[in-house]
Amino acid sequence: MSSRDTDWDGVRLHVVTGKGGTGKTTVAAALALALAAGGRKVLLVEIEGRQGIAQIFDLPPLPYEERKIAVAPGGGDVYALAIDPEAAMLDYLEMFYGLKRMGKALTRMGVVDFATTIAPGLRDVLVTGKTSEAVRRRDGSGRRVYDAVVMDAPPTGRITRFLNVTQEVAGLARVGPVKNHADLVRGVVASPETAVHFVSLLEEMPVQETLDGIAELHEAGLPVGGIFINMVRPVDLPKDVLDAAVKNRLDHAELALGLKAAGLAGGSDDATAIAQALAQEVVDHAHRTRLEKRERATLAKAGTPRYELPLLADGADLAGLYELAEAIRAQGAA
Amino acid sequence: MTKTAPALDIDAILDDENTRIIVCCGSGGVGKTTTAAALGLRAAERGRSVVVLTVDPAKRLAQAMGLTELDNIPRLVKGVRSPDGAKSGHDGSQASTGSRGGSPDGSRGELHAMMLDMKRTFDEIIEAHADPERARQILTNPFYQSLSSSFSGTQEYMAMEKLGQLRRSGDWDLIIVDTPPSRSALDFLDAPERLGRFLDGRLIRILMAPAKAGGRSAFKLLNAGFGIVAGALTKVLGAQVLKDLQMFVSALDAVFGGFRQRAEQTYKLLQAPGTAFVIVATPERDAIREASYFVERLAEERMPLAGLVINRMHRSPAAALSAARSTAAAEDLESRGEHDLAAAVLRLHAGRMQLAAREQREQEHFTSAHPTVPIAHVPAMAEDVHDLDGLREIGELLAS
Ligand SMILES: Nc1ncnc2c1ncn2[C@@H]1O[C@H](COP(=O)(O)OP(=O)(O)O)[C@@H](O)[C@H]1O
Ligand SMILES: Nc1ncnc2c1ncn2[C@@H]1O[C@H](COP(=O)(O)OP(=O)(O)O)[C@@H](O)[C@H]1O
Ligand SMILES: [Mg+2]
Ligand SMILES: [Mg+2]
Numbered sequence: 001m002s003s004r005d006t007d008w009d010g011v012r013l014h015v016v017t018g019k020g021g022t023g024k025t026t027v028a029a030a031l032a033l034a035l036a037a038g039g040r041k042v043l044l045v046e047i048e049g050r051q052g053i054a055q056i057f058d059l060p061p062l063p064y065e066e067r068k069i070a071v072a073p074g075g076g077d078v079y080a081l082a083i084d085p086e087a088a089m090l091d092y093l094e095m096f097y098g099l100k101r102m103g104k105a106l107t108r109m110g111v112v113d114f115a116t117t118i119a120p121g122l123r124d125v126l127v128t129g130k131t132s133e134a135v136r137r138r139d140g141s142g143r144r145v146y147d148a149v150v151m152d153a154p155p156t157g158r159i160t161r162f163l164n165v166t167q168e169v170a171g172l173a174r175v176g177p178v179k180n181h182a183d184l185v186r187g188v189v190a191s192p193e194t195a196v197h198f199v200s201l202l203e204e205m206p207v208q209e210t211l212d213g214i215a216e217l218h219e220a221g222l223p224v225g226g227i228f229i230n231m232v233r234p235v236d237l238p239k240d241v242l243d244a245a246v247k248n249r250l251d252h253a254e255l256a257l258g259l260k261a262a263g264l265a266g267g268s269d270d271a272t273a274i275a276q277a278l279a280q281e282v283v284d285h286a287h288r289t290r291l292e293k294r295e296r297a298t299l300a301k302a303g304t305p306r307y308e309l310p311l312l313a314d315g316a317d318l319a320g321l322y323e324l325a326e327a328i329r330a331q332g333a334a
Numbered sequence: 335m336t337k338t339a340p341a342l343d344i345d346a347i348l349d350d351e352n353t354r355i356i357v358c359c360g361s362g363g364v365g366k367t368t369t370a371a372a373l374g375l376r377a378a379e380r381g382r383s384v385v386v387l388t389v390d391p392a393k394r395l396a397q398a399m400g401l402t403e404l405d406n407i408p409r410l411v412k413g414v415r416s417p418d419g420a421k422s423g424h425d426g427s428q429a430s431t432g433s434r435g436g437s438p439d440g441s442r443g444e445l446h447a448m449m450l451d452m453k454r455t456f457d458e459i460i461e462a463h464a465d466p467e468r469a470r471q472i473l474t475n476p477f478y479q480s481l482s483s484s485f486s487g488t489q490e491y492m493a494m495e496k497l498g499q500l501r502r503s504g505d506w507d508l509i510i511v512d513t514p515p516s517r518s519a520l521d522f523l524d525a526p527e528r529l530g531r532f533l534d535g536r537l538i539r540i541l542m543a544p545a546k547a548g549g550r551s552a553f554k555l556l557n558a559g560f561g562i563v564a565g566a567l568t569k570v571l572g573a574q575v576l577k578d579l580q581m582f583v584s585a586l587d588a589v590f591g592g593f594r595q596r597a598e599q600t601y602k603l604l605q606a607p608g609t610a611f612v613i614v615a616t617p618e619r620d621a622i623r624e625a626s627y628f629v630e631r632l633a634e635e636r637m638p639l640a641g642l643v644i645n646r647m648h649r650s651p652a653a654a655l656s657a658a659r660s661t662a663a664a665e666d667l668e669s670r671g672e673h674d675l676a677a678a679v680l681r682l683h684a685g686r687m688q689l690a691a692r693e694q695r696e697q698e699h700f701t702s703a704h705p706t707v708p709i710a711h712v713p714a715m716a717e718d719v720h721d722l723d724g725l726r727e728i729g730e731l732l733a734s
Contacts, residue, residue, distance in 0.1 A: 111566070237682060254676070263666075278679050
């Protein structure tokens with residue numbers, strides 16, 4: 001196994017959360033590839049039944065079954081599993097109670113659907129339970145089956161409840177099998193072997209949600225991981241130009257001269273007009289850049305490692321995922 | 335060939351007295367809440383008496399509208415201008431529920447705003463439909479607490495319920511609803527139905543059977559189905575849980591009829607001619623695809639679509655200079671080592687033109703599939719929108 005130093009050595013369960021639409025699924029997939037690089041075996045888990053992993057890897061819908069979906073750079077395998085709470089419930093009934101046939105009957109009657117839908121926290125404990133099982137699983141010779149497990153988790157607003165399983169099922173079961181199961185899961189999720197990472201954008205709302213989410217996790221005693229700042233646009237202009245632009249002191253005359261030199265303007269009037277329009281564009285850009293800088297500084301207050309992932313011009317296709325995985329490795333997140 | 339869509343005439347919709355409800359929908363993060371608030375402000379400043387029901391406003395926007403508490407009470411928004419440009423002089427953001435008679439005939443409009451508290455809304459339905467003892471049983475039941483605070487779809491359902499309440503109150507000339515931040519635009523239409531189906535499901539009927547049989551010992555009259563269920567659930571969850579569940583289900587039975595009826599009423603309200611759906615999307619593939627589905631879905635449900643708002647468009651004030659020419663000129667200057675500023679600015683411009691072209695293509699995809707759907711555009715602002723001035727500007731852009 002590679003002996004690179006990474007920020008999360010020793011972490012075996014990576015939970016990826018973030019505001020909806022910030023790129024949770026994309027970052028979880030890229031992180032799985034990055035962790036698998038160099039010959040490791042990583043499981044990527046999806047839980048919301050959206051088949052986001054299949055979409056992003058351009059595969060037909062994934063079943064409730066671990067299967068290999070990608071090879072990482074330098075060898076290494078990424079497996080994927082789409083956890084369906086109903087199927088996890090049947091697993092559970094069979095594993096702990098030997099209730100296989102009963103499980104089928106219960107499904108037919110809608111009991112499983114009902115229970116996983118409204119029994120407080122039951123759905124979550126089944127999903128986290130299945131994931132923890134994969135984290136702990138060992139093969140015949142006692143070795144861990146997966147070097148790491150990455151979970152594409154619920155959004156920031158729900159993450160603490162989702163992981164805080166013992167709390168969640170407290171109303172359901174103070175003692176008994178569900179409680180025991182929840183305690184077991186808590187043992188994995190709250191351990192130093194787990195890290196909950198946040199995906200954010202350099203925008204006000206996602207940044208605010210990230211900070212709120214981190215504070216909540218701290219309070220619940222759950223392990224905070226890093227912040228993946230996604231869709232970062234390149235800074236296209238030198239700092240002095242940006243500074244001048246926000247102060248409305250951009251050198252229009254020099255810009256107009258440049259346009260003329262490049263043969264883009266017929267006469268001086270023409271050059272001045274185009275220069276003015278372009279300068280407006282620069283001012284917009286400078287304002288946005290300044291805002292992004294402010295959001296970056298706000299994220300820094302969380303005091304946890306941050307990584308920047310570029311905005312991919314063609315969207316997050318398969319090639320883009322490998323690019324993001326590379327960026328994740330280059331910054332030491334994996 | 336560029337396809338041009340008809341323009342969405344926002345002011346015509348806002349000024350039409352027959353427009354009583356506007357629903358802003360679309361996938362997550364596209365600007366639904368912002369659009370709903372901007373439409374509300376504009377309508378009020380054009381003389382209507384408006385309430386905006388928001389679901390998840392950004393913190394600073396909520397503050398700007400005087401929404402500091404999640405309390406389900408419409409608050410008067412300060413700083414709304416009357417049609418002649420003067421600011422309305424109401425002081426304080428006191429709750430007010432009296433009836434108002436704003437109209438677009440030049441009389442002063444008003445804007446109220448509220449934030450949806452889904453749990454409280456749910457609690458209120460229970461309280462309205464069950465006797466106090468029953469209501470208490472339900473409200474303290476762990477299954478109810480789970481359903482009312484975390485069932486996916488409860489928020490959508492409660493937004494609809496609140497809309498129905500506001501409409502029935504007759505206090506409002508125009509109600510603008512923001513929809514919950516679901517990933518998919520369609521969740522909004524499907525969720526109430528999902529909750530209804532769920533409450534109407536087979537298991538609930540099985541669990542309710544003993545209660546319906548006249549409150550005799552729950553286990554006497556059970557049918558075979560219930561026996562199996564009860565046995566398994568007791569084994570897995572314990573007897574107390576089963577008791578909780580049964581109590582919940584039988585208590586729910588009391589309020590259930592009311593539930594259905596209200597859902598149906600609201601559904602009809604959404605089909606009525608006084609309703610206008612405004613779909614919001616960003617000019618990106620996923621959001622536009624969702625918008626397309628939504629157009630089709632509204633047609634199927636016979637719900638009236640006003641049009642599409644494409645929010646956060648990137649345009650260039652120097653659009654005559656193409657990306658290709660701009661890039662070539664930058665390369666030229668760079669190779670000569672001259673005019674660094676112009677070269678950098680031209681590169682920036684080329685990037686923006688490419689982005690604008692991509693966005694234009696996404697819009698054309700939409701328009702070729704739905705050529706008759708009117709479209710309004712709102713450019714991407716340099717900063718977030720979090721005060722009335724920002725909302726007013728968005729409103730102007732929407733209407734232009
Ligand atoms: N770094 C990136 N550059 C460009 N597009 C991205 C990037 N990350 C994500 N996306 C795109 O953003 C959208 C949302 O990403 P997704 O991973 O599905 O978010 P989430 O799971 O948080 O909802 C998708 O269309 C995805 O392709
Ligand atoms: N035209 C726009 N330009 C710039 N920022 C915008 C624009 N429209 C919305 N925003 C910002 O985008 C974020 C998400 O908007 P919001 O209305 O809350 O979306 P939704 O309700 O669809 O989730 C907010 O921070 C808002 O200020
Ligand atoms: Mg996702
Ligand atoms: Mg919103």
